[in-house]
Amino acid sequence: AAxxxxxxxxxxxxxxxxxxxxxxxxxxxxxxxxxxxAAAAGQPGPSPELPPEPGSTPxxxxxxxxxxxxxxxxxxxxxxxxxxxxxxxARTKELDEADVVLLVTCSVRDKAEQAIWNRxxxxxxxxxxxxxxxxxxxxxxxxCMAERLKEEILHREKLVDVVAGPDAYRxxxxxxxxxxxxxxxxxxxxxxxxxxxxxxxVQTSAGGRTAFVSIMRGCDNMCSYCIVPFTRGRxxxxxxxxxxxxxxxLSDQGVKEVTLLGQNVNSFRDLSEVQFQSVAAPGxxxxxxxxxxxxxxxxxxxxxxxxxxxxxxxxxxxxxxPHPKDFPDEASVLQLIxxxxxxxxxxxxxxxxxSTRVLxxxxxxxxxxxxxELVHHVRDSIPGVLSLSSDFIAGxxxxxxxxxxxxxxxxxxxxxxxxFLFAYSMRQKTRAHHRLQDDVPADVKKRRLEQLIxxxxxxxxxxxxALVGQAQLVLVEGPxxxxxxELCGRNDGNIKVIFPDAELEDAAECGTxxxxxxxxxxMVKVTSASSQTLRGVPLCRTTxxxxxxxx
Numbered sequence: 001a002a003x004x005x006x007x008x009x010x011x012x013x014x015x016x017x018x019x020x021x022x023x024x025x026x027x028x029x030x031x032x033x034x035x036x037x038a039a040a041a042g043q044p045g046p047s048p049e050l051p052p053e054p055g056s057t058p059x060x061x062x063x064x065x066x067x068x069x070x071x072x073x074x075x076x077x078x079x080x081x082x083x084x085x086x087x088x089x090a091r092t093k094e095l096d097e098a099d100v101v102l103l104v105t106c107s108v109r110d111k112a113e114q115a116i117w118n119r120x121x122x123x124x125x126x127x128x129x130x131x132x133x134x135x136x137x138x139x140x141x142x143x144c145m146a147e148r149l150k151e152e153i154l155h156r157e158k159l160v161d162v163v164a165g166p167d168a169y170r171x172x173x174x175x176x177x178x179x180x181x182x183x184x185x186x187x188x189x190x191x192x193x194x195x196x197x198x199x200x201x202v203q204t205s206a207g208g209r210t211a212f213v214s215i216m217r218g219c220d221n222m223c224s225y226c227i228v229p230f231t232r233g234r235x236x237x238x239x240x241x242x243x244x245x246x247x248x249x250l251s252d253q254g255v256k257e258v259t260l261l262g263q264n265v266n267s268f269r270d271l272s273e274v275q276f277q278s279v280a281a282p283g284x285x286x287x288x289x290x291x292x293x294x295x296x297x298x299x300x301x302x303x304x305x306x307x308x309x310x311x312x313x314x315x316x317x318x319x320x321x322p323h324p325k326d327f328p329d330e331a332s333v334l335q336l337i338x339x340x341x342x343x344x345x346x347x348x349x350x351x352x353x354x355s356t357r358v359l360x361x362x363x364x365x366x367x368x369x370x371x372x373e374l375v376h377h378v379r380d381s382i383p384g385v386l387s388l389s390s391d392f393i394a395g396x397x398x399x400x401x402x403x404x405x406x407x408x409x410x411x412x413x414x415x416x417x418x419x420f421l422f423a424y425s426m427r428q429k430t431r432a433h434h435r436l437q438d439d440v441p442a443d444v445k446k447r448r449l450e451q452l453i454x455x456x457x458x459x460x461x462x463x464x465x466a467l468v469g470q471a472q473l474v475l476v477e478g479p480x481x482x483x484x485x486e487l488c489g490r491n492d493g494n495i496k497v498i499f500p501d502a503e504l505e506d507a508a509e510c511g512t513x514x515x516x517x518x519x520x521x522x523m524v525k526v527t528s529a530s531s532q533t534l535r536g537v538p539l540c541r542t543t544x545x546x547x548x549x550x551x
Contacts, residue, residue, distance in 0.1 A: 069106025
C-alpha cells in the first residue's frame, strides 16, 4: 500500500487456527494478577458481555494509539482498539496521559521504519521522565514492522515492552499484562485464517462520515519487491455475512462512504458457505498470469460488491487495492460499477512500471501492452466518468534509463487522476532481496522519481482541467484546512474539491436553506483545477439518489 505523492505468527491458536511456524502455547487473556489488581481498586474485570465504554471505568489504564502507513493500518488500529476497549482500557488523545503507547507500523519502505525508530527515541525520553508515582509507561509496536523486526525491536535499547504482529491483536490484553510485570512480551505468529471477522472495529474518528472496512487479509501474489506476504501472511477472506453486518452498523451510525479494504480485494473468496466451495475459479484479465494455481470455490468479490451496494442507497462504496489481473472481460465488477449509482466510478489499477522487462523482474504477471489493453477495456466499459489511480516504483533492480522512459510514457498515455509514486526500497525476505541486485544509485532513483512525479502532476492537471465547468457531486468532509470559510470534500473520482461555505438551497425544494454539514452531498460547479484539487462554487444540497436520477 502506498501514500499520495508529495506526501502473527500467534503464540496461541484460536478455534480453527493453524499457526505457521513454531511457538509456545500460552493462555489467552488477562491472568489472575489482572483481576486481583482490578478487585483491589474496586473495578470490575473485563466482561465479554458488557464491554466498558472508554473512560467509563475509573482508573482504567489509558492507551494512546498512533498509526503509520497504509489504510489497512488505520483499520488495524480500529481492530486493536476494539479489543482493548472490550478488556477495560480507556482511550486518550493526550500522550502525557497514557499508560500504554501503541504504534501501528508499516514496513513497505525503509523510510517508514526509520520514522518509527525516530519516534521511539522521543518515547524513550517520555518514559525516562515519567513520575515515579505512576506505573511505568508501556510501549508497544504493532503491525508489519513488529512482524518483520521482532528480535531487533525487543533488543534495541530494551525500550519496547510489547511486540504484536498483524494477526496477534486478540492477544494484546495478555501481552500488556505480562509487560506490566516488567517482562517483554511478543507474539508475531501469522495465522492462515485470522480475519477478525467477529471484531467490529471502533471508528477512531468520532463523528466521521467515511470508514474503511477490511474484507480480507494477506496476499498470495508474491511480487518480487513486496514485503506484504511476509508481514501479513497468506490471503484469507472474511465471511460476507460479517462484512455486511459491519457496513449496516456504519450506515446506522450515519457513515456516508465506505471503502472495502484488502491487499488484493478483487481476489476476495469467501469459503464460509459449503454450497459455494465447488464453484469454478474465474478467469484472469486477458494477457495476465499468476504465480499460483487458479483457486476454486467461494463467493467472489462481485457478489460482495453487489450485496454491499444494496445496503444503503445514500452510502458511497469504494474499494482498494485491486490487482489488474482480476478484471477479466466477463467480470461483473465493471458492470456493477457502471450500473450502481452508489459504487464510485473510480478504479485503482497499480501498474508499478511501464516497462515489460521490469514488470517481468517484478513478477507482476503482465506486459505493458496487456496493461494498456485493460485500461482501454475499463474505459470502454464505463465511458466518460471513470477516474483512474495507480502505483509506480522508480529505480527497481536493473531498471535502465530506457525502462524509466517507458514508465514516463505510460503516465502520459493513461493520464491518471491520482498517483502514488515512490523510489524503490529493498526489503529483506523478498524475492528481489534473494535474487536481484539493488543496483540503481540513490541519486538516480531520486531523479527518476522526481521526473515521474512531475509527469504525473502535469497529466493529472490536464485530466482535472477537463472537469472545469462541470457539476460534481461532493461528499462534504469538513472545513478546509487552509480556510475556515471554505469546505472540503471529495467527488465520485476521489479528487479533493474545495468550495465556499455558504447558505445553500436544498435540491428537493422542500428543505430550508442552510449550510452544508459533514456527511452532506453538495453539487458543486468546478471553476478551476490543479493536479490534486478542484475548486468550485456550491449549487445546492442534494442526495446521492437524487443526483444520480437527474444525471
